[in-house]
Amino acid sequence: MSKARIDSDRAPGRARSRAGLALAATLALAGPAAAQAVSDGAVRIGILNDQSGVYAEFGGRSSIEAARMAVEDFGGTVLGAPIELVSADHQNKPDIASGIARQWYDRDKVDAIMELTTSSVALAVQGLSKEKKKITITTGAATSDLTGKLCTPYGYHWAYDTRALAVGTGGALVQQGGNTWFMLTADYAFGHSLEAEVTRYVTSKGGKIVGGVRHPLAAQDYSSFLLQAQGSGAKVIGLANAGLDTANSIKQAAEYGITEGGQRLAALLFTLAEVHGLGLKVAQGLTLTEGWYWDLNDETRAFGQRFMKRTGKMPNMIHTGTYSAVLQYLKAVKAAGTDETEAVNEKLHQLPVDDVFARGGKVLANGRMVHDMYLFEVKKPADSKGEWDLYKLLATIPGADAYAKLEESGCQLTASR
Numbered sequence: 001m002s003k004a005r006i007d008s009d010r011a012p013g014r015a016r017s018r019a020g021l022a023l024a025a026t027l028a029l030a031g032p033a034a035a036q037a038v039s040d041g042a043v044r045i046g047i048l049n050d051q052s053g054v055y056a057e058f059g060g061r062s063s064i065e066a067a068r069m070a071v072e073d074f075g076g077t078v079l080g081a082p083i084e085l086v087s088a089d090h091q092n093k094p095d096i097a098s099g100i101a102r103q104w105y106d107r108d109k110v111d112a113i114m115e116l117t118t119s120s121v122a123l124a125v126q127g128l129s130k131e132k133k134k135i136t137i138t139t140g141a142a143t144s145d146l147t148g149k150l151c152t153p154y155g156y157h158w159a160y161d162t163r164a165l166a167v168g169t170g171g172a173l174v175q176q177g178g179n180t181w182f183m184l185t186a187d188y189a190f191g192h193s194l195e196a197e198v199t200r201y202v203t204s205k206g207g208k209i210v211g212g213v214r215h216p217l218a219a220q221d222y223s224s225f226l227l228q229a230q231g232s233g234a235k236v237i238g239l240a241n242a243g244l245d246t247a248n249s250i251k252q253a254a255e256y257g258i259t260e261g262g263q264r265l266a267a268l269l270f271t272l273a274e275v276h277g278l279g280l281k282v283a284q285g286l287t288l289t290e291g292w293y294w295d296l297n298d299e300t301r302a303f304g305q306r307f308m309k310r311t312g313k314m315p316n317m318i319h320t321g322t323y324s325a326v327l328q329y330l331k332a333v334k335a336a337g338t339d340e341t342e343a344v345n346e347k348l349h350q351l352p353v354d355d356v357f358a359r360g361g362k363v364l365a366n367g368r369m370v371h372d373m374y375l376f377e378v379k380k381p382a383d384s385k386g387e388w389d390l391y392k393l394l395a396t397i398p399g400a401d402a403y404a405k406l407e408e409s410g411c412q413l414t415a416s417r
Contacts, residue, residue, distance in 0.1 A: 037337055042081050043082075044084045044086065044104075045071075045084070045085055045086075045111065045112050045113075045326060046085075046087065047064050047067050047085065048100060049115040050117045050118060051089035053091060057243065062273075065311050067085055070322075070326035079337065086110060092118045094121050094123075094124035094125075111135070111339050113125060114136065116138045116139070116141050119188065119189040120189045120190070123145065129154055130152040136155050139322045140322075143194075144157075144193055146161070149410040152367075152413075155367050156363065156368075158325045159324075160321075162196075163403060164289065165197070165198075165268050166200070168289030168402065171205070172394065172395070173236050173264065173266055177235070179202075179205075179208065180210050181198070181207060181235070182232040182238070183212035183238045184213060184225050184238065184240065185213070185241065186245055187215060194269065210234050217245065222252045223256075226249070226256055246267055246269065264287075265286065267286050267287070271288075271290055272388070275288075275390050276388065280379060284381065285380070288375075289374065291357075292316070293317075303320065304388075321357055324353065333347075366409050368403055372399050373396075378390060379391065
């Protein structure tokens, strides 16, 4: 018989207060002792993300719920051992995230960490996990450096990355005549990576970056940045930010009449959660790229409705990508017959990804999971048939086109696999 258990008070006070540590209800089955193949009597997965800041809707607690769904759908146990989930809020700070991850590995015997919203956080935790020989599967962060120049033997990147966003949204707008760009960029690893990818892609298609400006994470006032973009005369203003940063940029751009003046906004990382929060009146006409949408087919619609009943919202690509990552990790543990890192790592590279998030997905030697991406246009209010009917599908981008080939990635591990 299954039960829920809360691991709450074993963390030091400093970790709890600084990180807002909230260990989620454990999904476990009471019963016989775990198989000897499973270390420490359980398989433990940590979901580490932003639960209270600028990316809380982007991933947040909804990603934790998606992970719970994956554990439940897998059956609650693997190799006779219970599957346990823990979670924490890293507050978008790499030092806090690294401290939580180290504690999870050293004291709480966590086997793998997933989600990892915020690129600077993901890079820090992936680096620590290399040292600890532990697996990370990033679904929330974007930088392609995770499987590029900063790749590690145990790091995986699942739902999307900056290159796929540049190919999708950037490619669409260049084809539509948007050949001059001004970049409005979040000033940290994610923004820098996305700006670089967009610059590379736009210029390769004959376009030009005519200017750019960088803003701090979670800025409140974008007026000076937007006025520079408006004054540049660029046909496209590329928003190389995410979450509330993008939403607030779009709101303030509307106040200045930027799109009315003929310039287009490219929301380079904007998901269903943020579009819903912004509303169709403001977001209509935006072109964006996601790795998943609830209304693609009967299977995605069924999953979306299950998720809606549990959370009150439809999932975006981060939430469903986290579901997929947890499920695939558990499949790899089962296939390996152990939770030992090297054996599971080998299976993660070998097993195809076939679930509600991706069909025919495959993991490259650098840890990049290749799957199709989708180009969408946000609907006009008059065209929407319901609260979450927000996207019109413009194109499916094959994974082979969306993601960098191994030889292009810059990862030095590729020759060894």
